[in-house]
Amino acid sequence: MxxxxxxxxxxxxxxxxxxxxxxxxxxxxxxxxxxxxxxxxxxxxxxxxxxxxxxxxxxxxxxGAGTTLPPLMFDDDQAVAVALALQTAPATVFGLSDAAARALETIQQVMPARLRAEIDALRITRLRNWWEFAAPPIDAGALKAVGNAVRKGHLLLFDYLRPDGTRPEPRDADFVPPLRVEPHHLVLWAGRWYLVAYEPASGSWPIYRVDRIHAHTPTGRPFTRRDLPGGSVANHVMNSYDRGDTRPDWQCVGTARMDLPPEIVARWAPGGSVVEYVGPAQARITLGAWSWAGIAGILATFDADIDVIEPAELRDACRALARRLSKA
Missing domain, CATH: 1.10.10.10 (Winged helix-like DNA-binding domain superfamily/Winged helix DNA-binding domain)
Known part of the structure; x- marks a missing residue:
């Protein structure tokens, strides 16, 4: 038995x-x-x-699915995988850290003793690594609204907020009427949530930061899905220099012009960096770090000529780095 x-x-x-x-x-x-x-x-x-x-x-x-479905069952490997995922999941959405902790407690309560012992042996203390260019958590309501529109294939109507989270008023110079787009893909990359959508008004495929989306009431209006140019969502997001990214929040923030195509810089820049188009073979990058030397070191990893470096502290750090490397 x-x-x-x-x-x-x-x-x-x-x-x-x-x-x-x-x-x-x-x-x-x-x-x-x-x-x-x-x-x-x-x-x-x-x-x-x-x-x-x-x-x-x-x-x-x-x-099959149904209201009479009894509680889900996990085998040993699945239970351990879920417990580890709950402990290591990045907190990119407001309010989910506490929910994840409660979910872990719930799972442990119904585990057999031998599995509880295994999970206890894998208790993890998460420490921040300064190379984690984290993004501020986003509102769960915005994520749900965007995700539902993508899943149902309904037009999405929203205000696109300023980088500081405020909403432009009609009298403001940067005011933009509510955007109406065909949402196609919800993407998580480098700790940031992005929406890939088709904008009928411009005939383009822009990328929006979900933390800057203030969704209106669901439209309920379906649209016919289009094929994304190039076919690859990953390439579209990683190679796009205009992703709605905002100036990073670090104690040191600097800017440099780089002799590389913007799509190359965008693909390999730290998460949250702002990449601007200067020309087909030039880009301007704004990024932050815990020190000016940190920014200089990141710029050096691109192995490309740079100029128009701001501010003066970053120029000094680049010169200091060059002197150290010349002595090596």
Whole structure:
């Protein structure tokens, strides 16, 4: 009986981890015959789990959704993976740190003693590394509004806030009417949330920082999805120099003009740096660090000529770095 129960729990875990399984695949993973799998499937159905049979040459099974679905079950590896993920997840959204801690406590309460001991042995103390160019957490409501519009394929109407989080008024010189876009992809890169969208008014594919989006009431208006030029969301985001990034919040912030194409600088610049287009083979980069020498060191990693360096403290740091390297 104990062996059967363990096998059924493992079967339930497999069904929950993938949309569809064939009977042969389940049998191979469980190390039993397909006939035994069919009996275990019936046992799960009797327990209230809506396991659906799919049609096809070989047939298959999938776990259906419904209000009667009993609590989810994790196998040992999944439970450990979830516990570690909850401890190491970056806090990029307001209010989720406490929720993650409570979720970890909830999972631990229902773990068997041996798994609790394993998780306790993996308790992690997170320390900040100064090379983590962190972004301020964003509002969960904005993330939800954007994510829902992307998932449902509905037009998104929003105000795009200033870098400081304020909303321009109609009388302000930088006022922009609410934007109406076709949201296509929600992207997390370098600790920052971006929306890739098509803007019908300009016929372009801009990238917006989600922390600067103030969404209006959902439009509920569907649109026909378009193909992103180039096809790769990753390349589009990483190679775009205009991502709505804002001046970094560091004790030292400097700017330099660099003899490299803007898309190259944007791809390899630290998260949160501001890259501006100067020409096809030139870009202006604004970045921050804990010291002027830190910024000079980052600029040196690009292996490109630089000039128009501001402020004077950064120029001095670049000269000091050059002297040290010349002595090496």
């Amino acid at each position: 104990a062996t059967t129960s363990e096998r059924i729990l493992k079967l339930l875990s497999l069904l929950a981890s993938r949309r569809e399984w064939s009977g042969d695949e389940l049998a191979a993973r469980a190390g039993v015959s397909t006939r035994t799998i069919r009996r275990d499937i019936e046992a799960l159905r009797e327990l209230g789990y809506p396991v659906l049979t799919t049609k096809g040459p070989d047939g298959g099974y999938r776990l």
